[in-house]
Amino acid sequence: MKDALRLLALMRPQAGWMALAVLLSALATLAHVALMATSGWFITAMALAGAAGASMNYFTPAAYIRAFALVRTVGRYAERLVGHEATLKFVANLRPWFFVRLTPLAPAALEDQRSGDLLTHLKGDIDRLEFAFLRILSPALAAVLVLAAGLFVVAAYDGAMALVLLGTALLGGLGLPLLVHRLGAAASRRVTARSADLNVLLVDHLDGRAELDIYDPGRRHRAALDAASDGLIADESRLAGIAGFAGAGVGLAAQTTLLLVLAIGAPRVLDGSLPGADLPMLALLVLALFDAVAPLPLAFQTLPGTLASARRIFALVDRPAPVPDPAAPKPVPAEGALVFAHAGFTYPGAAAPAVEHVDLTLAPGRRIAIIGPSGSxxxxxxxxALRFRAAEPGALAYGGAPVEAxxxxxxxxxxxxxxxxxHLFSATIRENLLIAAPQASPAEIEAACARAGILSFIKAQPDGLETFIGAHGAKISGGEARRLGLARTLLKEAPMVLLDEPTEGLDADTERRVLDAVLEATRxxxxxxxxxxxxRLEAMDEIILMEAGRIVARGPPAEMMRHVAVVEPEADRLGGESA
Ligand SMILES: Nc1ncnc2c1ncn2[C@@H]1O[C@H](COP(=O)(O)OP(=O)(O)OP(=O)(O)O)[C@@H](O)[C@H]1O
Structure with missing residues (x-):
């Protein structure tokens, strides 16, 4: 219920458009009902007049029929137009609403999301919310209006007929949808969850297809994928079966109402208390009224899945941002020192801090190398430093103010x-580079690529900078991807440059050349x-050695190289377990 109310609150800005769409939908259906009723009356009245040899004015009813037909057609068109306008406006707000809340969560608060889960949120869940108005709210509200008007008219002719209509409309429009809801609620919710699971398995399956080929010859992963797909198909089949049953149920309720109206009206026609032409009019009127009831079972069937999607979306956006922005942020100085003051940090649920008591000042022009074993x-x-995480305890400051400012x-x-x-994007080399500096000139791009040692590779490609590198850079080697990433980093004119293992995957010669160029470019x-x-650590101002989150030694290169040699005789293997 809470989720439904929250979803309605999200729709509030479009309430005017939505109300108009509901009114137009009710108007179009009522015009259809009136058209059917008037036609029934007209044909019978003409037949009765013909049989009696009497003449009758057929201009007025014919004009009504034309008017109702016109209102029905124009009303349907306008209802679609306004309904979709309302939905599009809702969508136009919903997606940014979601993104605005999602962005501050990335990456720290989204780490537990399975691969493909976010895609499901964006595609399946948001899509389901988008159609909540068109498929659920609008038909339900329009049905209430149409049935109320229909009941009012029928009651004016015959109370018993109105009672019958009330009973069958409640059965078809409320009882049946509730039954459909009950029968299909679990399946509908499961469809939402299973679509998400299937997406996750599918994305993993595609991303890890090489590993699966090597490690999973028994195709267990494929079997899990098939099982998830079968489960989804089974649930969807069940829902389709229930929907078919509901459609037949509404048809049965409509036909039963028609028969009962005829059964109640026929004796009255015979005793003269009801004009003969009014009975087919009422019969067709009640039959047509069930057009408003027909979409309700499906609306009720869709409801649990839609609410499950709303719950998933709300659960995600309600996560607290790991590092919230201040209400009145200070302008960031163009340059300044980044200072870690006794900074610590423990990952949620971790037994020990990842960072402890770190004091460090990264001032303009200063070069600091941080070395240490894996996981230190x-x-x-x-x-x-990037504020993806907040120091606790301790603090970080930039340009003299706490980074939280x-x-x-x-x-x-x-x-x-x-x-x-x-991350490299599924795009060309040029597009990947320009993400860092959209205005970069060809000369600047070339210089950055040369420094990162990737220029000759790019020039050797038939398409040069326009070479498409595939998803995650799948079409280039690991070392080329690393150098492309480095070129992108060097292209951005920022006062602080943070490089995490920039030469990973490069051979020793290239590594030295690239590091020299990096040092030159960041002078x-x-x-x-x-x-x-x-x-090339001798070119640093300070070398810091970390172990288990703490700084265990620091100093100028000459001193530290000796220290490291003691700590780790094979200095190039600092990443090893023994370090
Ligand atoms: N997102 C995370 N959630 C939980 N624990 C994490 C997370 N990232 C890192 N850790 C843990 O924090 C500790 C420090 O990891 P960190 O990645 O900072 O080490 P590192 O020195 O950069 O290692 P490497 O040289 O292997 O990259 C490790 O024990 C690691 O398992």
């Missing part, structure tokens, strides 16, 4: 970052270099 907290420091996105504009798992900027590899 190096990347977590970068996550703190700034909007996180604005602060990130001062940084250029090569993440450990840098006037602040550089934080996270690395396992002891290459």
């Amino acid at each position: 907290g190096k990347s977590s420091l970068i996550a703190l 700034y909007e996180a996105d604005a602060l990130r504009q001062r940084m250029s970052v090569l993440a450990q798992q840098d 006037a900027r602040a550089l934080l270099l996270v690395t396992h590899r002891m290459v």
